[in-house]
Amino acid sequence: MPIDPIIVIASALAIAVLLASAATHKLRAPTRFARQLTDYQLVPDPLARPIAKMIPILELIIAFTLLVPMTRAWAALSAVSLITLYAAAIGINLWRGRRDIDCGCAGPDQAQPLRPVLLLRNSVLIALALVAGVTPLVRELTVFDSFVTLLASAVALLIYAAADGLLANSPLLLKLIGR
Numbered sequence: 001m002p003i004d005p006i007i008v009i010a011s012a013l014a015i016a017v018l019l020a021s022a023a024t025h026k027l028r029a030p031t032r033f034a035r036q037l038t039d040y041q042l043v044p045d046p047l048a049r050p051i052a053k054m055i056p057i058l059e060l061i062i063a064f065t066l067l068v069p070m071t072r073a074w075a076a077l078s079a080v081s082l083i084t085l086y087a088a089a090i091g092i093n094l095w096r097g098r099r100d101i102d103c104g105c106a107g108p109d110q111a112q113p114l115r116p117v118l119l120l121r122n123s124v125l126i127a128l129a130l131v132a133g134v135t136p137l138v139r140e141l142t143v144f145d146s147f148v149t150l151l152a153s154a155v156a157l158l159i160y161a162a163a164d165g166l167l168a169n170s171p172l173l174l175k176l177i178g179r
Contacts, residue, residue, distance in 0.1 A: 002137035006145055010152035012132035015079050015125070016066040017157055023059035036104040040089050058082065066132060076133025080126050087122035090114055105164070112168040121163065
């Protein structure tokens with residue numbers, strides 16, 4: 001079943017903004033990101049720094065290629081692969097019982113411990129990236145369609161930001177209410 005181009009483009013735009021934002025967080029605090037990568041204990045320590053330098057560049061490349069219709073399907077598949085890799089890293093460390101490390105999800109200004117709900121969040125992002133890679137229904141887009149696309153992307157990003165803020169602050173919120 002063909003999907004309306006508004007949904008595909010809005011999904012691509014939302015994932016592109018998330019990846020670009022994640023990349024800028026990593027580029028702003030490269031030492032912290034390398035330490036977070038080392039904390040996952042999934043790559044040898046000597047490789048952590050070079051990998052930490054490559055990941056934000058990869059995120060930026062995927063983000064920009066999601067915005068180009070000719071490369072969107074490849075970029076969406078790349079985004080799915082990258083987010084799945086992040087989910088696997090979280091899942092492996094949860095399985096190991098390592099919930100006390102910072103997931104690296106909230107940027108350099110806020111630590112967020114690993115929790116199973118992050119796997120659900122990544123599953124939603126994977127679904128959104130998959131939608132971005134679908135070949136849309138062919139139809140001419142109007143100015144109103146462009147407005148709706150931008151608005152849909154903004155709403156998706158606001159929902160993500162609100163949910164991510166709640167996830168990052170839930171330990172503090174639970175402490176405040178005495179749980």
